[in-house]
Amino acid sequence: MKRDLSAFSLAAGLLAFGVGVAPAQSEAADPNPEFVSILDVAPQTLRGFIRMPKFYGDENMNRETVDGSLLERQYLLGSLGGLRTRAVESGLFVDAGVTQVYQGVVSGDGDNGKYAGSGDIWAALDTGRAGLWSGGLFIAHFEGNWGELVSGTGALLPLNADATMPTSPDSLALSELYLFQALPEGFGIIAGKLDWAGTADTSLFANNERTQFLYEGFVNNAVLGAFVPYTSTGIALTKEFQSDLSLSAGFFSNDSNATTSSLDDFAFDKMTYFVTGGWTPTFSGLPGNYNFIVGYSSKDIASFDVDDEYLIGEIIGTVPVAEESGNYALTLTGSQYVWINEGATRSDGQAVGFGPFFRFGIAPKDRNLIDQFYSVGIGGTGGPFGRNDDNWGIGWAGTHISSDFRRDADELGVSVDDFEHAVEGYYNVALTPAMHASFHAQYVNSANPSADDAVVLSTRLQLDF
Numbered sequence: 001m002k003r004d005l006s007a008f009s010l011a012a013g014l015l016a017f018g019v020g021v022a023p024a025q026s027e028a029a030d031p032n033p034e035f036v037s038i039l040d041v042a043p044q045t046l047r048g049f050i051r052m053p054k055f056y057g058d059e060n061m062n063r064e065t066v067d068g069s070l071l072e073r074q075y076l077l078g079s080l081g082g083l084r085t086r087a088v089e090s091g092l093f094v095d096a097g098v099t100q101v102y103q104g105v106v107s108g109d110g111d112n113g114k115y116a117g118s119g120d121i122w123a124a125l126d127t128g129r130a131g132l133w134s135g136g137l138f139i140a141h142f143e144g145n146w147g148e149l150v151s152g153t154g155a156l157l158p159l160n161a162d163a164t165m166p167t168s169p170d171s172l173a174l175s176e177l178y179l180f181q182a183l184p185e186g187f188g189i190i191a192g193k194l195d196w197a198g199t200a201d202t203s204l205f206a207n208n209e210r211t212q213f214l215y216e217g218f219v220n221n222a223v224l225g226a227f228v229p230y231t232s233t234g235i236a237l238t239k240e241f242q243s244d245l246s247l248s249a250g251f252f253s254n255d256s257n258a259t260t261s262s263l264d265d266f267a268f269d270k271m272t273y274f275v276t277g278g279w280t281p282t283f284s285g286l287p288g289n290y291n292f293i294v295g296y297s298s299k300d301i302a303s304f305d306v307d308d309e310y311l312i313g314e315i316i317g318t319v320p321v322a323e324e325s326g327n328y329a330l331t332l333t334g335s336q337y338v339w340i341n342e343g344a345t346r347s348d349g350q351a352v353g354f355g356p357f358f359r360f361g362i363a364p365k366d367r368n369l370i371d372q373f374y375s376v377g378i379g380g381t382g383g384p385f386g387r388n389d390d391n392w393g394i395g396w397a398g399t400h401i402s403s404d405f406r407r408d409a410d411e412l413g414v415s416v417d418d419f420e421h422a423v424e425g426y427y428n429v430a431l432t433p434a435m436h437a438s439f440h441a442q443y444v445n446s447a448n449p450s451a452d453d454a455v456v457l458s459t460r461l462q463l464d465f
Contacts, residue, residue, distance in 0.1 A: 037091070037128030038137050038182055046093065049139055049180070050122045051198055051208050053348045054464075055095050057088035060349025065433050074347050074433040077465050091129030095122045096465040099210045101160050101458055103150045108444075108454030110154075116147030116163035120210075135183070139194075141176035145169045154451025155444045156370075156399055156420045157216040160458070161209040164216070165230055166258030175231045175258035186240040196252055197221075197228040200276045204289050204335035205357045205379025205393055210462050212379065214440050215424045217397030221331045222373040223361035227272045227295045231258040236274075244280045249273075254299045270299040287351070288336035297327040329363040335379070344388045346381065347433040352388050354380030357395070365402040372400035389430030397422045401447050421445040434464045 038045055043059045054061055056075055065074040066085075075095075079085050087094065100117040120143045127136030147169050150159050158164050166173040178192025197220045198207070206218040213219065234252020241247070255270040274295040281288050340353035361373040377395020382388045399420040406416045421444070428438035440458040 035128040035131060036134040037126050038135050038180075039093075039126045040128070045137065045180070046124050046139070048202070049137075049194075049199060050095070050124075050141070051195075051202075052095070052097075052122075053208075053211060053350055055093055055122070055124075056084055057093050058349065062345070062347045062349065062433075065347050070434075071432050075464050076434045089129065091126040091131075093122075093124040093126070096120065097210065098463045098465070099162055099460065100462075101147075101162060101214065101460045103160060103456055103458040105150060105153060106455050106457055108153060108452040110152035110454055110456075111148075111150050114148045114150045116145065116149060116160055116169055118143060118145040118162050118165065118210075135181060137180045139176065139178055139180070140174065141195075142174050144172035150456060153444055153454040153456070154446030154448035155422070155454065156401075156447055157222060157397075157422070159216075159442060159444070159456055160214050161216040161219045162214070165209075167230075171259055173259040186246075188238040188240075189235070190238065190250075191235040193231055193233045195231050196234065196274075197224045197230075200248075200274075200278075200291065200293055201331060201333055201359075202278075202289060202291060203333055203357050203359070204287070204337070205355065206335070206359075206375070206377065206395060210460075211391065211428060211436065211438075213393055213395065213424050213426060214458055214460065215397065215422055215442060217373070217375055217399060217422055218377070218393075218395055218424060221293075221333065221359050221361040222370050222397075222399050223329050223331060223363045223368070224293075224295075225370065226327060226363065226368055227254065227297050227329055228252075229254065229256050229258070232256045232272075234272075244282070245278070247275065247277045249275045254297050268298070272297045272299075283336075285342075286337040286340060286353075286355070288334070288355075290332075290334040290336075292333075293329070293331045295329050299327070327364065327367055329361060329368075331359070331361040331373075333357075333359045341382060341388075344382060344386075346388045347430075348389075350381055352382035354378060354382075359397075365404045368402055369405055370399055371402040374398040374400075383427070383429075387430065389433060389436075390428055392425075392427045394425040395423070397424075399447070415449050417447045417449050419445075420447040428460075436462045438462070 046055050065072055067078040098119050102115050104112045123140045125138040127133050143166055145163055149163050163169055166175045176194045178194045180190045182188045201220045206213055209219050232252040234250055236248050236250025238248040251271045251273045254272045272295055274293055276293045278291045335357035337353045337355040340351050344352035346352060356378050359375040363371050365371040375395055375397040377393060379393035381391045383390030401416055401418055409416050423443045426438050426440040428436050430436055438460045442456040444454045
């Protein structure tokens with residue numbers, strides 16, 4: 001491929017995964033003009049895939065904050081004497097972060113004073129900049145966690161989603177390794193092991209456990225727990241129909257986890273097949289992000305099966321159930337800026353403003369523990385007194401427990417309520433562009449009728465290296 005390939009061909013299908021595509025604000029250094037760099041054309045591609053608001057080498061970031069004093073740097077390590085900048089110019093992007101969370105139950109049942117931390121390293125190779133071929137992007141994600149989760153509250157969904165990735169502490173994994181390849185005519189292909197739910201079920205204000213909400217119900221749709229392991233091997237074909245509208249279709253293993261290669265478990269009778277669409281409109285300069293997922297699983301499952309990160313065992317223990325063949329679900333997600341401060345800027349180049357978000361999901365009640373899910377809230381970037389690098393949010397999530405499951409549990413003498421309700425509010429303070437401390441208040445009304453309502457307070461420190 002030569003340099004005359006269109007930008008839209010290289011941005012193919014990213015919107016279908018909720019990855020916003022925008023042209024670079026300035027022309028990046030191009031040491032290999034024969035090949036087209038996908039991150040020259042669409043720098044938000046990498047930001048969307050790693051679900052972080054910035055990455056080193058992003059054309060949108062404030063270059064004046066790369067080096068200098070620690071109070072001014074966007075990254076604690078800076079440019080490493082220019083080494084990172086030279087690597088980016090040659091197509092290699094490396095980012096690292098550490099997240100630490102301290103949680104305590106101040107009202108209701110459960111543990112008090114639990115600490116958990118995680119570390120993440122993302123590496124990406126832009127094949128265009130590297131002089132290999134046009135339009136390719138390799139991504140790898142190495143992560144680990146440590147510490148303990150708050151337990152005993154009766155909550156079905158984790159109160160600290162970060163501590164469950166790659167699995168509940170303690171764990172270490174190369175959890176993601178995949179290739180995105182843009183193709184002509186608006187097509188693209190993605191293949192390998194990745195976080196399918198995190199990439200497809202996206203939101204402007206509720207999709208990142210490291211910088212936004214902690215509660216699992218504000219990170220991804222809870223009905224996906226029966227269909228999508230945290231990371232899994234698969235393949236998808238994407239098609240961009242216009243600059244803000246795309247579709248994708250593919251499949252991935254439904255019998256794997258982040259700490260294994262998934263290849264041993266890759267069998268076509270244990271697959272999830274999906275179609276997903278993304279729409280990223282701009283209304284009077286106000287960006288939005290909307291997506292849907294339709295999924296079908298060929299895996300024979302025990303009725304009411306769900307990913308291990310959901311803590312139903314705390315409520316009912318083990319319930320013997322029959323095997324079911326096939327499963328399906330529909331999810332809808334939306335988020336929309338309703339106000340933007342045009343005169344304000346952030347160190348990461350993102351907009352300063354706020355808007356609402358929502359999620360909805362539905363699945364058959366005869367085989368799913370969670371057959372409906374709802375969440376709604378408001379989130380914002382920027383804070384008072386010119387604190388543009390801060391962000392905040394408040395939301396409600398409702399997780400509906402299948403009536404069939406409640407009937408079966410009742411026959412065993414176990415009572416389960418129809419809903420788990422959770423409310424979370426947080427404020428994330430930018431201590432420096434590279435250091436953020438957030439404060440969270442969570443209220444949980446568990447589906448376990450014997451559990452008291454819980455109030456949990458948390459602090460989180462997130463560092464970018």
